[in-house]
Amino acid sequence: MTKVHKIGLIGAGNISAAYLKLAPLFPGTQIVAVADIVAEAAKARADQFGVRALTIDGLLGDSEIDTVINLTIPSAHYEVSNAILSAGKHAYSEKPFALSVEDGKKLVALADAKGLKLGSAPDTFLGGAGQTARKLLDEGKIGRVIAGTMHVMSHGMEMWHPNPGFFFQPGGGPILDLGPYYIAALINLLGPIRTVTAVATKGFEDRLVTAEGPLKGKTVPVGTPTTINAILHFVSGAQVTLTASWDVWKHGHVNPIELYGSEGTMLVPDPNFFGGSVRYSVERGDYIEVDSSEAPFGKANWEDGKHANYRMLGVADLLDAADQGREPRCSGRVALHALDAMVSILDSAAQEKVITLSTTTERPAPLTQADADRFTAAR
Numbered sequence: 001m002t003k004v005h006k007i008g009l010i011g012a013g014n015i016s017a018a019y020l021k022l023a024p025l026f027p028g029t030q031i032v033a034v035a036d037i038v039a040e041a042a043k044a045r046a047d048q049f050g051v052r053a054l055t056i057d058g059l060l061g062d063s064e065i066d067t068v069i070n071l072t073i074p075s076a077h078y079e080v081s082n083a084i085l086s087a088g089k090h091a092y093s094e095k096p097f098a099l100s101v102e103d104g105k106k107l108v109a110l111a112d113a114k115g116l117k118l119g120s121a122p123d124t125f126l127g128g129a130g131q132t133a134r135k136l137l138d139e140g141k142i143g144r145v146i147a148g149t150m151h152v153m154s155h156g157m158e159m160w161h162p163n164p165g166f167f168f169q170p171g172g173g174p175i176l177d178l179g180p181y182y183i184a185a186l187i188n189l190l191g192p193i194r195t196v197t198a199v200a201t202k203g204f205e206d207r208l209v210t211a212e213g214p215l216k217g218k219t220v221p222v223g224t225p226t227t228i229n230a231i232l233h234f235v236s237g238a239q240v241t242l243t244a245s246w247d248v249w250k251h252g253h254v255n256p257i258e259l260y261g262s263e264g265t266m267l268v269p270d271p272n273f274f275g276g277s278v279r280y281s282v283e284r285g286d287y288i289e290v291d292s293s294e295a296p297f298g299k300a301n302w303e304d305g306k307h308a309n310y311r312m313l314g315v316a317d318l319l320d321a322a323d324q325g326r327e328p329r330c331s332g333r334v335a336l337h338a339l340d341a342m343v344s345i346l347d348s349a350a351q352e353k354v355i356t357l358s359t360t361t362e363r364p365a366p367l368t369q370a371d372a373d374r375f376t377a378a379r
Contacts, residue, residue, distance in 0.1 A: 004030050005090075005319045008059040010080055011071030012036035012045040015094060018311045019069060020049040026316035026375055028323075031069075035059040060087040069315060070094060074171040078103040081118070085110045090117040090322060092315050095180035097335035099171045101343055101358060104336040111332055117321055119328045120335035122181045123314025125188040126367050127274025128298015132290055133266065134366055137189055141280050142261030145190060148240040151253040152178045156246035158220065162213025165220040167246075173224040174244035175342050178272070183338040184330075185257065185271035186232070186240060192360045193341050195233045200225035200349035203247030230345045235360070242345075275300060275308030296372030316375045317367070329364035337361040 005028060009016050012034050023031045033052040036042035046053035059065060060083060068084040070077060070093040078098040084091040085107065097120040098104040111118035124130060137145070152174060157164040166172055187193070203226050206219040227245040234240070238259075257268035264283055269276025275298045279287040292298035293308075302309040314330035321328040337359045344355040 004028055005067050005322075006064050007031045007067045007069060007315070008033040008035065008054070008062065008065040009069050009071055010035050010056055010059060010084075011073075011094075012038070012041040013071060016045055016071050017048070018309070019071070019315075020045070020051070022310065022312045025310065026312055027377065028319055028375065029312060029316055033059055033062065033065060056083075060084065060089070066090060067092065067315070067319060073166060074099060074176065075166075078107065081107050082110065085114060085116055085118065088114065088116070090318060091119070092318055092330075093120045093335075095121045095335075096171070096176045096342070097180075097332070097339045099176075101336070101340050104332075104339050105359075108332045108336055117318050117328055118332035119314055119318040119330045120332065121311075121314060121330065122184050122271070123311070123317070123330045124181055124271055124274050125185045125364075126297060126313050126317065126329060127308055127310060128292035128295035129269045129274065129276040129278060129308075130185055130188055130271065131367050132292040132295050132298070133268045133278045134188055136266065136278060136280055136290065137259075138366070141264065141282070142259065142266050143263030145236065145238040145259050145261050147238065148186075148257065148259040150182050150186070150240060150242045150257050151251070152182060152256065153243060153245045153248040153251050153253070155249050156207060156226070158207045158209045158211060160211050162211050163215060164207070164209060164211070165215075168207060168220055168222045168224060168226070170224050173226060173228075174246050175225070175228055175345055179242075179244060179342045179345075180338055181271040182242065182244075182257070183341050184334065185268070186234075187334060187338060187361065188364055189259070189268070190234045190236055190238050190240075191363045192235045192337060193232050193357055194235050195354050195356050196230055196341060196344045196348055197354045198228055198230035198345045198348040199352075200228040200346065202226050203245070225346065225349065228345060228349060230348070232341065273307050274298065274310050274313075296367065296369055313375070317371075320371070320375060327362075327365075329367065331361075331364070333359075333361045334364055
């Protein structure tokens with residue numbers, strides 16, 4: 001029997017509820033405490049799920065807790081992850097990993113120096129859809145990937161989020177907020193990125209908040225690009241075009257990711273989610289649909305009855321990696337390389353030049369049925 005890891009959460013916002021709800025799917029993980037800079041928020045979330053409410057210092061100093069999940073706002077991710085590692089605990093962060101490549105490199109170096117595991121969301125590429133697409137690519141179903149497209153477009157967050165201001169400031173925007181899902185999915189499928197080039201603009205100087213809440217009817221300023229077009233050139237030779245925008249009312253791009261290979265085409269479902277069907281063609285033939293619902297972590301299980309949601313899978317994998325002495329799939333190195341790509345996209349647009357990434361990474365290992373059985377079996 002492998003030990004059950006006792007976990008603390010720092011950050012009691014909306015996303016913390018998903019982690020607390022889904023932790024019981026992974027018996028090797030047990031969330032035991034919540035902390036927040038606002039003590040009342042920590043107490044409310046802790047009471048909701050029957051765990052302890054602690055101060056941040058109290059949580060970091062608790063010898064029972066060996067792992068901490070960082071759910072703070074993006075601008076605090078580096079500082080809090082640094083404090084977690086400095087306290088001698090494994091760290092797993094919500095995305096983005098950090099806001100600068102330099103800070104990301106410091107976190108990876110600190111984890112290595114202390115012999116700790118470091119990881120970061122997103123873990124959606126570990127779900128049934130991402131792993132099914134990976135398996136089909138590795139089997140050569142569409143041959144060598146030559147090119148691809150990615151589209152993540154909407155009209156922003158102000159229509160549904162009660163306090164959307166931080167989404168429109170540095171550290172937010174569609175690249176750093178939604179880009180991690182897409183970039184991590186492509187690293188899983190295609191490996192590391194060599195160069196990026198991009199153009200970017202702000203569609204509006206301010207946004208009118210229409211979501212219910214105290215800011216409804218007020219405007220928030222925009223301090224970061226909200227429409228970005230980029231080309232990612234992978235070490236493998238593949239070229240993928242990315243359009244990320246919060247200035248689009250409506251579009252017709254029904255396939256979030258398309259990959260064009262030497263022998264066919266693959267349509268990959270939305271990497272924001274764990275499930276969905278993968279389709280591929282052989283040359284000009286009809287698409288063959290591969291349902292991922294029977295693959296590990298692909299079955300719909302969420303409250304809406306439609307989506308597969310296995311948030312905490314990345315944490316379970318990180319702790320299994322700690323037990324087995326291997327690299328986590330959602331590792332700090334993968335997250336750092338994804339961050340490097342996203343920051344470089346924004347820098348490329350600002351500087352009007354091609355940028356070569358300063359980092360690289362290995363493709364994460366495929367997640368097998370044996371892995372899934374180990375993560376979900378009582379340990």
